[in-house]
Amino acid sequence: MTYIAPAGTPISLRDLSSSARRAAHGADPAQELSAVLARIAATSRCWPVSSGRAALTLILQAMHAGRRDRDVVVVPAYTCFSVPASVARAGLRVQVCDVDPRTLGLDPAALERLDFGRVLAVLSANLYGLPNSLPELEEIARVQGVFMIDDAAQALGATIAGRPAGSFGDAGLFSFDKGKIISTIQGGAIVARDGEVAAELDRQMPTLSGPRFLESVALSAKLAAYAAFLRPGLYGFISRMPFLGLGRNDFEMRFPITRLGRFQSAMALTLVSRLRELNERRRINASRLATELAAIPGIRIPAVSSGAEPVFARYPICAPDRPRRDLLVRRLNEAGIGASRSYESAILDHAAIASILVDVQPCPGAREIAATLLTIPTHAYCPPDFGARVSEIIRKEAA
Ligand SMILES: *Cc1c(COP(=O)(O)O)cnc(C)c1O
Numbered sequence: 073m074t075y076i077a078p079a080g081t082p083i084s085l086r087d088l089s090s091s092a093r094r095a096a097h098g099a100d101p102a103q104e105l106s107a108v109l110a111r112i113a114a115t116s117r118c119w120p121v122s123s124g125r126a127a128l129t130l131i132l133q134a135m136h137a138g139r140r141d142r143d144v145v146v147v148p149a150y151t152c153f154s155v156p157a158s159v160a161r162a163g164l165r166v167q168v169c170d171v172d173p174r175t176l177g178l179d180p181a182a183l184e185r186l187d188f189g190r191v192l193a194v195l196s197a198n199l200y201g202l203p204n205s206l207p208e209l210e211e212i213a214r215v216q217g218v219f220m221i222d223d224a225a226q227a228l229g230a231t232i233a234g235r236p237a238g239s240f241g242d243a244g245l246f247s248f249d250k251g252k253i254i255s256t257i258q259g260g261a262i263v264a265r266d267g268e269v270a271a272e273l274d275r276q277m278p279t280l281s282g283p284r285f286l287e288s289v290a291l292s293a294k295l296a297a298y299a300a301f302l303r304p305g306l307y308g309f310i311s312r313m314p315f316l317g318l319g320r321n322d323f324e325m326r327f328p329i330t331r332l333g334r335f336q337s338a339m340a341l342t343l344v345s346r347l348r349e350l351n352e353r354r355r356i357n358a359s360r361l362a363t364e365l366a367a368i369p370g371i372r373i374p375a376v377s378s379g380a381e382p383v384f385a386r387y388p389i390c391a392p393d394r395p396r397r398d399l400l401v402r403r404l405n406e407a408g409i410g411a412s413r414s415y416e417s418a419i420l421d422h423a424a425i426a427s428i429l430v431d432v433q434p435c436p437g438a439r440e441i442a443a444t445l446l447t448i449p450t451h452a453y454c455p456p457d458f459g460a461r462v463s464e465i466i467r468k469e470a471a
Contacts, residue, residue, distance in 0.1 A: 251385070364462065400469050
């Protein structure tokens with residue numbers, strides 16, 4: 073049976089070979105990548121680095137350098153576990169803020185109730201490529217006199233109020249990990265306008281080393297394997313190759329913080345040149361799913377923030393309760409569709425993260441999402457009858 077991977081960027085042999093050629097000859101592709109991403113993010117500056125986690129850690133360190141008296145980062149209570157891992161890696165602590173289960177984004181009312189006394193920065197999430205209420209979050213951070221980080225790890229190319237996700241607040245980040253909008257297996261970038269944070273990053277970045285040679289070779293080999301086996305029919309095979317780390321979701325503080333290597337940079341550049349087309353396919357697949365799923369009782373589709381153009385890294389839906397969510401994920405996977413539960417708990421319920429939390433607030437919204445959310449693939453390998461196949465299974469099991 074063919075299996076539709078949970079997420080993926082189609083990469084051809086031609087993409088691989090042209091990227092390898094670009095990496096081997098001439099100017100550093102990281103510089104060109106930096107210019108292209110800064111243009112997409114409508115910021116003046118961009119620094120490609122080894123991962124989204126590395127980007128977030130470096131941003132936090134730059135912010136902390138100017139405000140040593142503040143050591144708390146406000147993080148959505150439901151987001152990727154790499155976020156608190158980066159906060160911990162920067163030597164800072166996490167204050168969770170509840171999310172609104174209707175939008176999956178930070179709940180502005182809950183944010184305004186927090187004590188900002190020790191807060192250094194507030195972070196968005198833009199999960200699955202749906203922009204949060206970024207203008208509102210930016211305004212709250214400004215009024216409170218704290219930094220805002222626009223985490224667009226999953227939202228490269230999304231916009232709200234005509235501005236790109238990643239460009240709000242004082243600095244933003246993108247990720248090129250597996251399952252993001254574009255993938256070079258690992259990789260990421262910081263974006264920022266000129267200002268206090270950019271000036272500090274300019275001081276820090278020259279001290280950052282490049283990737284180790286063997287690490288680059290290993291990543292390139294993984295990328296080639298990933299590209300080849302992402303096709304439906306072959307994914308079942310790579311999903312059993314543990315070295316690729318597909319589905320990695322751990323709270324892990326040890327990760328490399330380096331510049332992005334030449335081959336990864338060249339690959340990111342190749343994929344970014346196809347960003348519009350890749351995201352357009354995702355939007356079409358998402359709108360097919362929306363049409364099919366809208367009428368199914370018991371299923372709730374998270375609302376898109378007003379004025380937002382999402383990119384749908386995946387398609388999120390909420391089941392009536394945890395047992396039915398788990399059943400739907402199982403049935404969809406049995407039918408060859410890479411549905412997943414996304415993050416298995418709210419940040420505050422992850423045992424390893426508890427030690428870096430301060431002033432834990434009740435977060436019923438985040439817990440509700442952790443219990444009921446499932447996500448459906450949207451990538452270009454989804455066949456045309458995909459929406460109908462998904463909705464048939466969901467209609468049968470959700471009621
Ligand atoms: C993936 C992700 C990150 C971290 O990016 P990596 O490249 O995997 O380190 C940070 N924030 C969010 C919301 C993410 O989804």
